[in-house]
Amino acid sequence: MTTPIPSPPSIPFLGHAAHMDREIPFRSFQLLADQYGEIYRLNILTRKAIVVNSYDLVNELSDDSKFYKTVPATLQEVRRALGDGLFTAFKEEPNWGIAHRLLMPTFGTLPVRDMFDDMLDIAEQLILKWERFGPTYTVDPAEDFTRLTFDTIALTAMTYRFNAFYSETAHPFTQAMGDFLAEAAVRVNRPSVVQALMRGTNAKYEQDIKTMADLADEIIAERKKNPIDKPDLLNRMLYHADPKTGEKLTDDNIRYNLLTFLVAGHETTSGTLTFALYHIVKNPEVLRKLREEVDEVLGDETITRNDLGRLKYNQAVIRETLRLNPPASFRTVAPLEDCVIGGGKYFVEKDVSIVINSWKMQCDPKVWGEDALLFKPERMMDGKFEQYPPNAWQPFGYGSRGCIGRALAIQEAQICLACIIQKFDFVMKDPSYELKLKQTMTVKPKDFYIHAVPRTDKIKRVPRPVPKRTASQVAPAVPQATTVPSSSLPENAPPLYVLYGSNSGSSEGFAQRVASDAARYGFRASFATLDSAVNDLPTDGPIVIVTASFEGEPADNAAHFVNWLVNLHDQKLVNVRYAVFGCGNRDWARTYQKIPRLIDDTLDQHGAQRLVSRGEGDASSFEFFSSFDDWCQNLWKILPKEYHTTINEGQATSGIEIKELDAGTSRATTLRQPDTALGTVLENKVLTASGAATKRHIVIELPENALYRPGDYLAILPTNPLRSVQRAIARFGLSPEQQITLSSVGPTSLPTDTPITVSNLLSGYVELSQPATTRDLHTLSEVESSESTKQALQEFIDSYEKVQAQRLSVLDLLEDHSDIKLSFGVFLSMLPSMRLRQYSISSSPLWNPTQVSLTVSIIEAPSISGRKEPFLGVASTYIAGLCPGTKVQVSVRSSSAAFHPPADPMIPMVMFCAGTGLAPMRGFLQDRAYQKKAGREVAKSLLFFGCRNPGEDYLYSESDLKEWIEAGVVDVRPAFSRSPGSSSDCKYVQDRVWQDRKDVIEIFDSGAKCYTCGSRKVAEGVREVLTKIIKEKDNLEDEKAAALFHRAVEASRYATDIFD
Structure with a gap:
C-alpha cells in the first residue's frame, strides 16, 4: 500500500502560490523541504508538480530508461x-x-x-x-x-x-x-x-x-x-x-x-x-x-x-x-509510465512533472554527514x-x-x-x-x-599614519582605517598601530580608546582591523592588539590574521613590538581568552618583543572595564619611555570640540535612512501575569533577504531610556533640541562634522548606564570640584568594589556631586559607544521565513545604588516601547554550529532552560512541530523549563507548548521556584532533571542531543546535575564523570547558550 505524498495547505485557484517567495522562490522550496521532508506535492496556478529532496529518491529518478527530462513552465x-x-x-x-x-x-x-x-x-x-x-x-x-x-x-x-x-x-x-x-x-x-x-x-x-x-x-x-x-x-x-x-x-x-x-x-x-x-x-x-x-x-x-x-x-x-551551491538548483523529469518510487512508497502517474531539488539533495546528511x-x-x-x-x-x-x-x-x-x-x-x-x-x-x-589586495611585500596593507596630510589627500586603505589628525603632534611623532578583532563591538570600543588617547602620549595613531595586517605587521612603531574569542574562534575581522599567524612556520618577527589585550567571557571556560592568548604566544614564539604583559577582560564580570583601564594605565607608563615621547600633562581633555549651531529655538531631527538593516515591528505583547516580572513576545519583519536558522540571534541596536537621556541633559544644563556638531582629534564612534541634537546624540550613540571605571574616577578627580568631593572620589578609587556593587555610572556620580565642573565634551569621551544587544530568536523559518519572534525579559528592577528610580535595562526598555510599525535596526547573527536542532528530525532533543532561556528552544520545537504537521516523522523531545509560578510566567503554556504537547512533539517538565508543589516538589531545573534522570538517560542513550539556554547559574546547575547522573549511572569517580561529560560536549551532543 502506497503512502500519500504530503502537500502544503492550498488556496482555491491560486493553489500553493502563496507559499512562494516572489523575490527568491528558491528559498521557499528549501523551507518546504525542511518542513515536509524528502517529497511533497505542489500546485501553483494549476501547474502541478512533485518535488523530491533526498538522495534516495533522486538516485531512483536518475534513470533515463524510466524518466525523461521535461521543460518546466519557466523554461518554456x-x-x-x-x-x-x-x-x-x-x-x-x-x-x-x-x-x-x-x-x-x-x-x-x-x-x-x-x-x-x-x-x-x-x-x-x-x-x-x-x-x-x-x-x-x-x-x-x-x-x-x-x-x-x-x-x-x-x-x-x-x-x-x-x-x-x-x-x-x-x-x-x-x-x-x-x-x-x-x-x-x-x-x-x-x-x-x-x-x-x-x-x-x-x-x-x-x-x-x-x-x-x-x-x-x-x-x-x-x-x-x-x-x-x-x-x-x-x-x-x-x-x-x-x-x-x-x-x-x-x-x-x-x-x-x-x-x-x-x-x-x-x-x-x-x-x-x-x-x-x-x-x-x-x-x-x-x-x-x-x-x-x-x-x-x-x-x-x-x-x-x-x-x-x-x-x-x-x-x-x-x-x-x-555541491553546496549548484547554480542551476533544479531539474525536472517525468515518468514514462505510471510508477511507484521510494521503495514502493509513493505512486506517481505517467508524465507528472517531478522537480529534483539538487541544492537540498546534495546536502542530504545521510550521504554527506551531519556537517553537510x-x-x-x-x-x-x-x-x-x-x-x-x-x-x-x-x-x-x-x-x-x-x-x-x-x-x-x-x-x-x-x-x-x-x-x-x-x-x-x-x-x-x-x-x-x-x-x-x-x-x-x-x-x-x-x-x-x-577588496582585492595584490599579494606583494611592497604593498603595505596596515594603514600607515603620516604627518600633516589634509583630508582630501588621504586615500582610504583596505579595510578603511582611521588616522589621528596630526595638527597637535610633532612631525616626528612615532606611529602607533591599533589593531582590533571584534564582533560585538567591545574590543573595537577598547581599541578606539587606545587610539584616542595616543595623541596625549605623543603617538600618531592608526586604527584598523587585524585582518588588514595579514603578511604585513609593521616594525616602525608599537602595535596594540585588542581582540576577543567567540567560543574559541576569532572575530570575523580577525580570522584571516589568526590563520596567517599560526601558519608562519619558521618566519621570524624579530622587529615587531606589540601588546595584547584580550576580551572574553569566563562562562565559556574551556575557550576563555583562547585567541588573545594564541596571538600573544605566537608573536612571542616568532621573535616579536612583548612590550606589556597580556591583559584580560572578562565580559561576565563587573571588572570588565576597570581591568582594561588598569592595563591601559600600565601601557601608557611603558610606551612613552620606550619611544621617548612627551606626555601632554594637565587637566582631562576629551579631544572633542563642540560648536553650537542651534540654541534650541527650532526643532531638528536626525532621521535614520531605511536600508537593508531596517526591520519592522509587527507585534509586541506581554506574556506574563500582572505583577510578575515582565516578559514580552515581539515579532519583527526582517530586512530583505535576511535568512535565519533556529538557534540564531537577532542583534538589535537600541537607544537609551528617555529618563536617562533627560537626566544627562539636565545635569549639563542643555536643551534636548539643542543642535551641535562634534569634531575629534582621534578615532571616535560619535557622529562628527554633522549637525545633531543633544537628545539624539545621548539617546543613540553612547552608553549612559555603564558603571564608571577607575579611569573615569581618576578623570573626575582631576577636574575642579570641592575637597569633600575629591575625597569621596578617592575613596571610590581605593575601594572600587563599591562602585561595582552599586553599578554607579558616571552620570550617577555627576548627579551626586554637582560641584564637579566637567565639560560636556569630556563627559562624552568617557562614555562607551552604544552596543548591539543579541537576543535568541524564538521562532523557526518554517513558521515564517521573513519574520522572527523574540522572547525578552524587560529589566526594571530596584536600583542597587539606592536611588528612588528603578534601574532600567537599556535594550529591554527600548524593546518594551516598540510599537507595531516601528522601524528598528537589526541583523541576524549565527549562533555556534552546535546550537541548532539536528538535521534529522528523528533525533530527539533534551532541552534545559529557565525564563526567557526558552526562546531558542521554542524555535527548535516550532521547527519540529511544522515538520510533523507536514507529515514527517518527528522524535518526541524533552523540555525542562524553570519558571516562578504556573499562573505568572509559565511562558506559552496555554498556547504553543500545549499544542506541541498534544501533538506529541515534546514532553514538558516544568520546575516552579515559588510553587514547587506544582512541579513534583522540584524548585529548580536541576532538581527536576535529577528527579527525572531515568528519562534523561533513556532519551540520551537513544541518540538525543542536549541543549541549555539560560543564565550562568542555570548552566552550571545543569552541568553539575548531568555530571552527577553520569557518575551514578556508571559508578564513576568525579573526574571520570566530568571527562565523560566533556566528551559529550566535544562530540556536539551537548551545547549551551549562556546569558546574564
Missing part, C-alpha cells in the same frame, strides 16, 4: 528566446538530437584542453582590472565574474570578442539577458489577464529578446562573411552535419543554440565562482591551503594547462562549491569524492540531458580561481556579511563585495 517561457536549443528543447523535437550529436565532440576532454589559452586570456584581463583599480576599489565579484564568463564562452565557442572588461557598463546583451531571465522567472506566475495588461513590461520583454537575437545573427553573419579555420562551436554548427542523419542545423536552430551557450555558458559559471570566492573568504583555512598549493605548483609563473592536474585542492574547492551544510573541500579529496554513492553529486544534471559544457565550466573555474589566488589577498568590504541570495534563472550571492 525562456523558449521565446532560446527556442529548441539544447537547454530548452522538448524530448520529441528532432533538433535536440541533431545538435547534441553534432556538438558533443566540441566539449570533449582534448577540445576543452585546447581552449586553455583563450580562457587564460580572459582571466588575465580580470587580473589586470583588479590590479589597476587597486586595493581600495570595491569589487562586485558577481558582476566581474559575469564579464569573465561571458567573454570566455564567446571567445572559446565562437572566437568572438565582446571585450566586456573594456567598458564601464555591462554589454547590452548581458543587460538584456538579465532582464529577460528575471521577467521570465516571474512571468509564469502571473495570470494571463494580468500579463496582457502590462504593456510596458511586455514591450521591454520583446525588445530584450530582439536584442539577444540580433546579436546572435550578427555573430553568425560575421562568421559567414569572414570564415576562419578553427574547430570552434560556431564553425561546427555552420558547416558540419549530424553523423547519424546527415542533416545540418537550420539557421534558426543555430541562433537558438548560439544564444543557449551565451546564456547558460556564462550565467552558471559566474555564479559558481562567486559562491566559491564567498566560501574562500569566509574560511581562512581554505584560503591558506589554496594559496599554499598555488605557491607550490605555480610560484610566480603563469599557469599552464599541465598545472591543472596538480591543483588538487583547487579542484576540491570547485567541487564543494558546486559546512564548506569542507577535504570531503572531495584523497579518493573520498569517488567513494560517494552514484548520483549524489549532480550540479550538471544527469544523463543524456545533463550539461554538455561541464568540462569547459570546471576548467574555466579552475583557471580563474588559481589566477586570483596567486595574485591577491581578499578582504570582505563588510566582515560581518552573511550569505544573501538573488535569483533569476540561477541563484547567486547578493550584495557580496570584496
Whole structure:
C-alpha cells in the first residue's frame, strides 16, 4: 500500500502560490523541504508538480530508461528566446538530437584542453582590472565574474570578442539577458489577464529578446562573411552535419543554440565562482591551503594547462562549491509510465512533472554527514569524492540531458580561481556579511563585495599614519582605517598601530580608546582591523592588539590574521613590538581568552618583543572595564619611555570640540535612512501575569533577504531610556533640541562634522548606564570640584568594589556631586559607544521565513545604588516601547554550529532552560512541530523549563507548548521556584532533571542531543546535575564523570547558550 505524498495547505485557484517567495522562490522550496521532508506535492496556478529532496529518491529518478527530462513552465517561457536549443528543447523535437550529436565532440576532454589559452586570456584581463583599480576599489565579484564568463564562452565557442572588461557598463546583451531571465522567472506566475495588461513590461520583454537575437545573427553573419579555420562551436554548427542523419542545423536552430551557450555558458559559471570566492573568504583555512598549493605548483609563473592536474585542492574547492551551491538548483523529469518510487512508497502517474531539488539533495546528511551544510573541500579529496554513492553529486544534471559544457565550466573555474589566488589577498568590504541570495534563472550571492589586495611585500596593507596630510589627500586603505589628525603632534611623532578583532563591538570600543588617547602620549595613531595586517605587521612603531574569542574562534575581522599567524612556520618577527589585550567571557571556560592568548604566544614564539604583559577582560564580570583601564594605565607608563615621547600633562581633555549651531529655538531631527538593516515591528505583547516580572513576545519583519536558522540571534541596536537621556541633559544644563556638531582629534564612534541634537546624540550613540571605571574616577578627580568631593572620589578609587556593587555610572556620580565642573565634551569621551544587544530568536523559518519572534525579559528592577528610580535595562526598555510599525535596526547573527536542532528530525532533543532561556528552544520545537504537521516523522523531545509560578510566567503554556504537547512533539517538565508543589516538589531545573534522570538517560542513550539556554547559574546547575547522573549511572569517580561529560560536549551532543 502506497503512502500519500504530503502537500502544503492550498488556496482555491491560486493553489500553493502563496507559499512562494516572489523575490527568491528558491528559498521557499528549501523551507518546504525542511518542513515536509524528502517529497511533497505542489500546485501553483494549476501547474502541478512533485518535488523530491533526498538522495534516495533522486538516485531512483536518475534513470533515463524510466524518466525523461521535461521543460518546466519557466523554461518554456525562456523558449521565446532560446527556442529548441539544447537547454530548452522538448524530448520529441528532432533538433535536440541533431545538435547534441553534432556538438558533443566540441566539449570533449582534448577540445576543452585546447581552449586553455583563450580562457587564460580572459582571466588575465580580470587580473589586470583588479590590479589597476587597486586595493581600495570595491569589487562586485558577481558582476566581474559575469564579464569573465561571458567573454570566455564567446571567445572559446565562437572566437568572438565582446571585450566586456573594456567598458564601464555591462554589454547590452548581458543587460538584456538579465532582464529577460528575471521577467521570465516571474512571468509564469502571473495570470494571463494580468500579463496582457502590462504593456510596458511586455514591450521591454520583446525588445530584450530582439536584442539577444540580433546579436546572435550578427555573430553568425560575421562568421559567414569572414570564415576562419578553427574547430570552434560556431564553425561546427555552420558547416558540419549530424553523423547519424546527415542533416545540418537550420539557421534558426543555430541562433537558438548560439544564444543557449551565451546564456547558460556564462550565467552558471559566474555564479559558481562567486559562491566559491564567498566560501574562500569566509574560511581562512581554505584560503591558506589554496594559496599554499598555488605557491607550490605555480610560484610566480603563469599557469599552464599541465598545472591543472596538480591543483588538487583547487579542484576540491570547485567541487564543494558546486555541491553546496549548484547554480542551476533544479531539474525536472517525468515518468514514462505510471510508477511507484521510494521503495514502493509513493505512486506517481505517467508524465507528472517531478522537480529534483539538487541544492537540498546534495546536502542530504545521510550521504554527506551531519556537517553537510559546512564548506569542507577535504570531503572531495584523497579518493573520498569517488567513494560517494552514484548520483549524489549532480550540479550538471544527469544523463543524456545533463550539461554538455561541464568540462569547459570546471576548467574555466579552475583557471580563474588559481589566477586570483596567486595574485591577491581578499578582504570582505563588510566582515560581518552573511550569505544573501538573488535569483533569476540561477541563484547567486547578493550584495557580496570584496577588496582585492595584490599579494606583494611592497604593498603595505596596515594603514600607515603620516604627518600633516589634509583630508582630501588621504586615500582610504583596505579595510578603511582611521588616522589621528596630526595638527597637535610633532612631525616626528612615532606611529602607533591599533589593531582590533571584534564582533560585538567591545574590543573595537577598547581599541578606539587606545587610539584616542595616543595623541596625549605623543603617538600618531592608526586604527584598523587585524585582518588588514595579514603578511604585513609593521616594525616602525608599537602595535596594540585588542581582540576577543567567540567560543574559541576569532572575530570575523580577525580570522584571516589568526590563520596567517599560526601558519608562519619558521618566519621570524624579530622587529615587531606589540601588546595584547584580550576580551572574553569566563562562562565559556574551556575557550576563555583562547585567541588573545594564541596571538600573544605566537608573536612571542616568532621573535616579536612583548612590550606589556597580556591583559584580560572578562565580559561576565563587573571588572570588565576597570581591568582594561588598569592595563591601559600600565601601557601608557611603558610606551612613552620606550619611544621617548612627551606626555601632554594637565587637566582631562576629551579631544572633542563642540560648536553650537542651534540654541534650541527650532526643532531638528536626525532621521535614520531605511536600508537593508531596517526591520519592522509587527507585534509586541506581554506574556506574563500582572505583577510578575515582565516578559514580552515581539515579532519583527526582517530586512530583505535576511535568512535565519533556529538557534540564531537577532542583534538589535537600541537607544537609551528617555529618563536617562533627560537626566544627562539636565545635569549639563542643555536643551534636548539643542543642535551641535562634534569634531575629534582621534578615532571616535560619535557622529562628527554633522549637525545633531543633544537628545539624539545621548539617546543613540553612547552608553549612559555603564558603571564608571577607575579611569573615569581618576578623570573626575582631576577636574575642579570641592575637597569633600575629591575625597569621596578617592575613596571610590581605593575601594572600587563599591562602585561595582552599586553599578554607579558616571552620570550617577555627576548627579551626586554637582560641584564637579566637567565639560560636556569630556563627559562624552568617557562614555562607551552604544552596543548591539543579541537576543535568541524564538521562532523557526518554517513558521515564517521573513519574520522572527523574540522572547525578552524587560529589566526594571530596584536600583542597587539606592536611588528612588528603578534601574532600567537599556535594550529591554527600548524593546518594551516598540510599537507595531516601528522601524528598528537589526541583523541576524549565527549562533555556534552546535546550537541548532539536528538535521534529522528523528533525533530527539533534551532541552534545559529557565525564563526567557526558552526562546531558542521554542524555535527548535516550532521547527519540529511544522515538520510533523507536514507529515514527517518527528522524535518526541524533552523540555525542562524553570519558571516562578504556573499562573505568572509559565511562558506559552496555554498556547504553543500545549499544542506541541498534544501533538506529541515534546514532553514538558516544568520546575516552579515559588510553587514547587506544582512541579513534583522540584524548585529548580536541576532538581527536576535529577528527579527525572531515568528519562534523561533513556532519551540520551537513544541518540538525543542536549541543549541549555539560560543564565550562568542555570548552566552550571545543569552541568553539575548531568555530571552527577553520569557518575551514578556508571559508578564513576568525579573526574571520570566530568571527562565523560566533556566528551559529550566535544562530540556536539551537548551545547549551551549562556546569558546574564
